Amino acid sequence: MNVLIITFSCIYQFIRYLIPNTRTYKKQVLLPAVYGVNRSFSKQVITGFSLNLSGSLSPVICIVNQDYSGVEFEPTEWAIITDRFPVIGKFFTAEDNIKEVPEAFNTPILMPTHELAFTYSYGERAIIIKPAMPVSTDNDGLGIKRARTYTPTVFMKRVSYLNLQRVLRCVTFQITSLREITHSANNCKDTLIAELDRRGDDTSSRDNILGDLRLVLEKKGLWSPALNQLLLELLSLYNHEYLSFVRSTMEDQNSYK
Structure with a gap:
């Protein structure tokens, strides 16, 4: 019985590999430029073209984790984040030993479809970027309808944020070129x-x-x-x-x- 279960699982995964997933198509990034923002390169910033629901190509900025899950911004939303870099930098450089988010940073930075909140992760200050509303999907790649929602999230600590600042000029240049x-x-x-x-x-x-x-x-x-x-x-x-x-x-x- 265990052998049959393992065999069926292998066949299922092989079929999923052969049959394209429509979500992958919609999130396909063309003409990509990739920038690592931590030492292990497990967190990356990717610029490129994405196919939107109208069927047209538009420039996007993605911040992704090691498993390629993450958040995708249009240039207008990305501009909101970069405009607030001084505030984010102040959050990371504040000199205190309090393991709670200071009151001045209790309000998240809001964008049309995303938000950036200030938090702590494993005892260190961090920012969390996520969609304002959960993302819905109803196709698992095999034509089987399995409606579910999930919230792709990116955590970023001080070192990753500083590296994000360092590649900002490159990201800006790429987006300008794509436009x-x-x-x-x-x-x-x-x-x-x-x-x-x-x-x-x-x-x-x-x-x-x-x-x-x-x-x-x-x-x-x-x-x-x-x-x-x-x-x-x-x-x-x-x-x-x-x-x-x-x-x-x-x-x-x-x-x-």
């Missing part, structure tokens, strides 16, 4: 989907599509190494199954509106 090519990236994505539908997604068609798109971008003066890399990632990611997911996502969003 500059967002319009072109979405146009390329839409063209890519249309051409894959028309030509098919075999290897030769994919190579021809990439070459044609590059020629168009060069004529318009829009081609750049970053945009070329993004196109390569999109070509690697997109297939008929993924395109079906993109269409269904957009149809669901339109029905919701």
Whole structure:
């Protein structure tokens, strides 16, 4: 009996590996830049493009833990956090031995969809970043509906926060660069989907599509190494199954509106 249970578990995990998970698609970060903020590199800041519910690409900043769980910000929310860096820094540098959050820091920093609160973790001061509301998911990757909610959370102590400050200029530069090519990236994505539908997604068609798109971008003066890399990632990611997911996502969003 134990052998059967172990065998079934292995088969189940193998099937989950083979069948794409739609949540993974929605959280896929394209053109990523990764910055470690602690010595073990178990906490990272990632910038890149994310596919939102409308089916378009937009710049995001993710702070993730070792298991890749974490929080994802739009640039406007990230700006709120960086504007409050002086307050956060004061929390970490206050000279006292009290193991409680000072009254001045009892109010969390609120963002449209997230909040940052001051706390203690293992006797050290820390900040906790989490969504303002629990995140809901109703698909486990096998087409089985299992509605549940969870709250992805990131704890950050003083050392990680100081390293976050050190990479701030890099993060800001990356987000600025992504914003500059967002319009072109979405146009390329839409063209890519249309051409894959028309030509098919075999290897030769994919190579021809990439070459044609590059020629168009060069004529318009829009081609750049970053945009070329993004196109390569999109070509690697997109297939008929993924395109079906993109269409269904957009149809669901339109029905919701």
